[in-house]
Amino acid sequence: MTNFPGAFENVSMTNMSITYEDWDPILQKDFKEETPTQQCSYRIKRDLMSLCNDPPYGLFVVPDESDITIVHALITGAFDTPYEGGFFYFILRCPPDYPLRPPKVKLMTTGGGDVRFNPNLYKSGKVCLSILGTWSGPCWSPAQSICSVLISIQSILNEKPYHNEPGFEQEKLPGDVEKYNDIIQHETIRVAVCGMIENDSSLTIPPMLVTIMQKTFLEYYDLYESVAQKNLGLTGHPMQDPFSEKRGRFQYESILARLQAIRAKLLASLNAPPSTETSDAPTSEISSPSDTDLDEDSSHSGLNTNESTIEPAVSDAHGTSKQMVDAAVDKSSEECGGTSATLNHSRDNFEKPSNIETETEKTDEADG
Amino acid sequence: MGDEVREADGEKRVEAPTNQDNLIMEQQRQIEEEISEAIPLVGVKEDLLCALEKEYAADPIYTMKAKDLSSKYSSIRRMRPDGNCFFRAFAYAYFERLLTNKDEYKSFYDIVSKSKDDLIELGFPQFTLEDFYDTFMEVVERIGGGEMAQDELYELFNVTGQSNYIVVYLRLITSGKLQRDADFYLNFIDGNRTMTAFCHQEVEPMFKESDHIHIIALSAALNVGVRVRYMDRGDSAQVIAHDFPEGTTPAVHLLYRPGHYDILYEH
Numbered sequence: 120m121t122n123f124p125g126a127f128e129n130v131s132m133t134n135m136s137i138t139y140e141d142w143d144p145i146l147q148k149d150f151k152e153e154t155p156t157q158q159c160s161y162r163i164k165r166d167l168m169s170l171c172n173d174p175p176y177g178l179f180v181v182p183d184e185s186d187i188t189i190v191h192a193l194i195t196g197a198f199d200t201p202y203e204g205g206f207f208y209f210i211l212r213c214p215p216d217y218p219l220r221p222p223k224v225k226l227m228t229t230g231g232g233d234v235r236f237n238p239n240l241y242k243s244g245k246v247c248l249s250i251l252g253t254w255s256g257p258c259w260s261p262a263q264s265i266c267s268v269l270i271s272i273q274s275i276l277n278e279k280p281y282h283n284e285p286g287f288e289q290e291k292l293p294g295d296v297e298k299y300n301d302i303i304q305h306e307t308i309r310v311a312v313c314g315m316i317e318n319d320s321s322l323t324i325p326p327m328l329v330t331i332m333q334k335t336f337l338e339y340y341d342l343y344e345s346v347a348q349k350n351l352g353l354t355g356h357p358m359q360d361p362f363s364e365k366r367g368r369f370q371y372e373s374i375l376a377r378l379q380a381i382r383a384k385l386l387a388s389l390n391a392p393p394s395t396e397t398s399d400a401p402t403s404e405i406s407s408p409s410d411t412d413l414d415e416d417s418s419h420s421g422l423n424t425n426e427s428t429i430e431p432a433v434s435d436a437h438g439t440s441k442q443m444v445d446a447a448v449d450k451s452s453e454e455c456g457g458t459s460a461t462l463n464h465s466r467d468n469f470e471k472p473s474n475i476e477t478e479t480e481k482t483d484e485a486d487g
Numbered sequence: 488m489g490d491e492v493r494e495a496d497g498e499k500r501v502e503a504p505t506n507q508d509n510l511i512m513e514q515q516r517q518i519e520e521e522i523s524e525a526i527p528l529v530g531v532k533e534d535l536l537c538a539l540e541k542e543y544a545a546d547p548i549y550t551m552k553a554k555d556l557s558s559k560y561s562s563i564r565r566m567r568p569d570g571n572c573f574f575r576a577f578a579y580a581y582f583e584r585l586l587t588n589k590d591e592y593k594s595f596y597d598i599v600s601k602s603k604d605d606l607i608e609l610g611f612p613q614f615t616l617e618d619f620y621d622t623f624m625e626v627v628e629r630i631g632g633g634e635m636a637q638d639e640l641y642e643l644f645n646v647t648g649q650s651n652y653i654v655v656y657l658r659l660i661t662s663g664k665l666q667r668d669a670d671f672y673l674n675f676i677d678g679n680r681t682m683t684a685f686c687h688q689e690v691e692p693m694f695k696e697s698d699h700i701h702i703i704a705l706s707a708a709l710n711v712g713v714r715v716r717y718m719d720r721g722d723s724a725q726v727i728a729h730d731f732p733e734g735t736t737p738a739v740h741l742l743y744r745p746g747h748y749d750i751l752y753e754h
Contacts (some may be wrong), residue, residue: 157646162618171613218615218694219651256683260691261655262615 127168142253144189144212144223153215160187162218166265178269180326188213190222192269193328194276195335196311201303202276204339206237206332207313208324209246209272211265221251221259221281222268230310235364236303238284239275243302246272280468284362295361302358305350305369308343312336313377316385333385523751524570529579529644532566532752538563550716556726556742559748560716562752563742572748573697573741574654574661574705579644580739580750581711585630586640593630598709599627606663619659622652655693661701662686663706675700696746702731712737716751718744 154161163182167190170180177197190211196202211222225244229235232242239247239254239411248271249256257381275283281299282288288465290296314320316336324332336343350371498742513598536557543549566572585592594616603620607613626643629635644650665672669682676685706713712735716726730737 156648158622158652165614165618169612216647216651240670257687258692258695260658260687261619261693262611262659262691264612264615412659 125321129138142225142251144210144225145245149469155213155215159213159215159217159414163187163190163213163265169264170266170269171451175266175270179328179331180265180269180275181327188215188217190265191325191328192265193331194269194273196276197273198357200276200278201280201300202236202307202311203304204335205307206315206335207272207276207311208315208322208328209269211268212428213265218261218264221263221312222265224248224251224268224272225262225320227324228311228313229320234306236311237275237280238287238362239356248272248275252268262395271279281361292361300362301350301353302360303364305353305358305371305374306366307375308346309370312339312343312383313374316381336381337385337389340378343378344375346376347371351375378435418485488564507623523567525647526565526567528567528647528650529641531641532562532564532708534561535560535751538565548720548722551724552726555724556716556718556751559753560740560742561754564750564752566747566749568747569625570694570696571651573653573658573701575644575650576737576741576748576750577705578653578657579640579709579711580741581709582626582630582640583637585740586635586637589594594615595711596627596631600624602660602663602708605667606659609663609666611659616659619656621650622649623656625719626653651693655698657705658691658693660708661705662690664698664704665690668704668707675703677707697748699729699731704733706731706735711739713739713741715741715748 149398164187167180170178177195179193181191183191190213192209192211194207194209196205196207206228208227209224210227211224213222214220224246226236226240227244229242230243232244235242238388241247245253247254248268250259250268250271252259277283279296279300280303281290281296315324316332318324350369353369354372355368357368360366536553539551539553539556543553557665564576565580566576581595585595603616606616626649644653666682673682676682676747680688689698690701702713702715705711713731714737715729715731717729718726721727740753741749742749
């Protein structure tokens with residue numbers, strides 16, 4: 120219909136109905152050959168900074184140590200959803216012309232490619248979202264950000280994920296919504312809690328996110344245990360997925376044992392004196408002085424899973440993640456030289472200057 | 488038991504490996520991308536009649552229309568057909584005019600320098616706007632500083648990063664105008680979409696082609712008159728003109744051929 124068909128026009132059209140293997144950030148060969156534009160890396164840093172300044176609840180990001188275009192994200196499942204307390208680890212990769220095009224996103228928490236957590240989260244790790252171009256609906260726009268992608272993902276991890284499936288806005292068979300939620304809740308605790316903490320599918324998870332998961336695990340422990348206890352009777356029954364997805368059997372008995380073992384192990388590492396610890400970052404993080412409140416809490420047999428006990432982990436993590444972003448920013452601003460002046464300007468808002476100290480910056484530091 | 492339901496829903500949701508159709512479409516997309524990228528973002532000024540007669544040598548209707556057009560316009564500047572051509576053509580043509588038009592520059596500067604705050608007020612996150620706004624204003628300020636020459640503008644618009652950031656910002660201004668005056672503009676869009684949904688789908692994303700509504704909103708937002716000449720297969724010997732907003736004196740002249748915009752220069 121056109122003399123000069125808009126080359127990219129077709130991309131968005133085909134993305135509406137059909138998707139390629141193009142979605143996978145880890146298989147992206149083409150990106151590796153192109154270096155990101157200065158605008159691209161600058162914008163990724165700003166995205167990360169905005170996430171650090173104003174972190175949405177239950178959402179954590181860590182920049183990759185070696186590649187500024189890669190971002191590691193952890194979403195913890197929200198209250199009142201079958202995902203509650205689960206750890207959903209994502210890898211995002213921004214294209215060289217980001218933000219003109221959306222990042223590629225992969226869910227890494229799939230039990231090694233075995234579990235489909237949501238109609239929009241395939242077991243291959245594919246995330247079906249219109250702004251990623253992997254689903255129909257509003258497309259990506261450069262005014263969106265890594266943050267808006269993660270918030271969209273949070274919104275599909277909702278109370279009744281059954282309805283995410285097109286054509287299933289109404290329950291097809293009575294009880295299907297609940298049946299699906301029961302399965303998701305089981306898989307969340309089995310794969311997105313136990314599996315993630317044990318790291319049974321051998322993922323390379325950034326140490327900071329490991330730390331957050333360990334802390335959050337202890338805070339949510341009561342919830343996990345009560346779900347397992349309540350559903351012990353289901354053990355051995357087959358999980359009947361309303362979408363006929365092949366699932367195994369409920370395993371609450373073994374899950375309960377795993378939960379208890381993980382908890383014992385984490386508490387042991389918390390109470391161990393620093394000298395006996397292994398040198399890996401997550402363990403040493405856990406015993407840092409700022410975690411004393413957690414230490415006290417965990418000596419009780421029962422932890423509250425209300426919001427106030429979760430606060431410390433969030434703010435701690437927030438602090439750590441700032442440092443991580445700063446480190447990444449420092450590193451990359453050295454690399455692209457020209458932007459560092461402007462960058463420093465915006466960084467003054469929230470970070471402590473590391474090398475150059477002027478009068479004003481000292482004041483800032485004192486205030487902080 | 489859920490099987491029938493599943494089948495009725497079709498195979499769309501099956502986690503199928505790449506099939507042949509996908510591969511073909513992907514290949515087609517790549518070919519189109521290559522063709523598009525072979526054309527500069529902003530081309531050089533060409534003699535209108537020469538360029539169009541060569542293009543439509545075997546086409547009597549278009550040749551006739553090219554002749555008609557050449558009675559009013561001397562030159563054409565082609566744009567890359569990447570779905571952004573309207574915005575890029577608009578920006579280039581108007582910036583080019585501003586290089587020599589100080590009075591108009593002043594009022595344009597006032598409008599655009601306020602635009603970021605207007606967009607923030609509408610709920611656009613500041614940090615995502617800033618890069619685009621800064622790039623856009625940097626160019627605008629260089630134009631006003633009187634230090635920029637025609638060929639610099641040309642070079643600048645052919646640097647992908649800067650050129651695209653200017654397009655992004657114009658898209659955001661357009662979206663802002665449509666949302667601000669949604670009551671009015673809703674009359675022009677089909678279906679039951681909200682204006683915000685329309686903007687998310689059709690205005691803000693890069694590489695999305697522009698329609699009348701984009702042109703009306705952008706020309707109104709920036710107070711810049713646009714005359715579009717429509718050249719198609721219709722039997723009229725003349726190339727019809729549309730002015731946006733209606734009744735204004737055009738500052739920018741564009742040639743529209745189905746799916747694509749280029750810049751026109753009057754005699």
